Amino acid sequence: NAGVTQTPKFQVLKTGQSMTLQCAQDMNHNSMYWYRQDPGMGLRLIYYSASEGTTDKGEVPNGYNVSRLNKREFSLRLESAAPSQTSVYFCASCRDSHEQFFGPGTRLTVL
Amino acid sequence: AQTVTQSQPEMSVQEAETVTLSCTYDTSESDYYLFWYKQPPSRQMILVIRQEAYKQQNATENRFSVNFQKAAKSFSLKISDSQLGDAAMYFCAYRSAWGATNKLIFGTGTLLAVQP
Numbered sequence: 190n191a192g193v194t195q196t197p198k199f200q201v202l203k204t205g206q207s208m209t210l211q212c213a214q215d216m217n218h219n220s221m222y223w224y225r226q227d228p229g230m231g232l233r234l235i236y237y238s239a240s241e242g243t244t245d246k247g248e249v250p251n252g253y254n255v256s257r258l259n260k261r262e263f264s265l266r267l268e269s270a271a272p273s274q275t276s277v278y279f280c281a282s283c284r285d286s287h288e289q290f291f292g293p294g295t296r297l298t299v300l
Numbered sequence: 301a302q303t304v305t306q307s308q309p310e311m312s313v314q315e316a317e318t319v320t321l322s323c324t325y326d327t328s329e330s331d332y333y334l335f336w337y338k339q340p341p342s343r344q345m346i347l348v349i350r351q352e353a354y355k356q357q358n359a360t361e362n363r364f365s366v367n368f369q370k371a372a373k374s375f376s377l378k379i380s381d382s383q384l385g386d387a388a389m390y391f392c393a394y395r396s397a398w399g400a401t402n403k404l405i406f407g408t409g410t411l412l413a414v415q416p
Contacts, residue, residue, distance in 0.1 A: 220401070220402050222403070222404075229309075229408055230408060231304075231391060231406035231407055231408040231409055232345075232391065232404070232406045233406070234403055234404070234405075237401060237403060239401050239402075245401070247403065277343065279345065281345075281404075283402050285402075288335060288347050288350055289402070289404060290347075291344065291345035293342075293343060293344055294343045294344075
């Protein structure tokens with residue numbers, strides 16, 4: 190039981206490049222989330238998926254897209270990376286009204 | 301919209317002593333959940349403790365306890381007998397009990413240092 194896994198752990202991009210952050214959970218959770226963490230800002234919600242087949246915007250969705258591929262997987266895509274998207278990205282999942290479980294995070298640097 | 305405020309960017313405690321981290325929140329809802337998460341240098345987010353707003357009794361998990369004051373919208377975390385492994389960033393978080401989204405709203409965090 191791996192919990193929530195994220196790939197890659199680290200990534201460096203140049204401005205304008207695209208990439209997809211992958212997230213998978215093996216806990217049969219319905220809901221999945223993408224957050225970004227910036228110094229002094231806490232974690233802010235980018236997008237979430239309350240159930241398979243649905244996605245909704247969070248607090249800071251601009252510049253991102255998501256795909257809930259199936260119940261296990263929820264990916265985050267940066268189509269044209271910008272330096273303002275330099276951050277640590279966390280994926281999380283939860284079952285119904287229970288607490289969220291977090292992945293180990295991806296540190297992304299955009300030059 | 302709900303907000304969570306952690307007014308202490310950094311705190312320090314001596315090993316074996318007790319420390320209290322503060323959190324206040326703003327909401328018009330009557331039913332919700334509150335959480336404290338710990339983030340050590342490894343970056344992993346670890347749930348420390350959870351409180352349901354409808355419960356008057358304060359939650360306790362071993363050396364960790366909360367002081368939940370619903371009317372004051374305050375949710376502080378007390379760490380007793382502090383250990384070196386408690387050094388981490390601590391985040392307070394709010395979640396509405398309504399709807400199916402289970403979205404968390406985080407405070408900005410308190411960095412706790414534990415002095416030997």
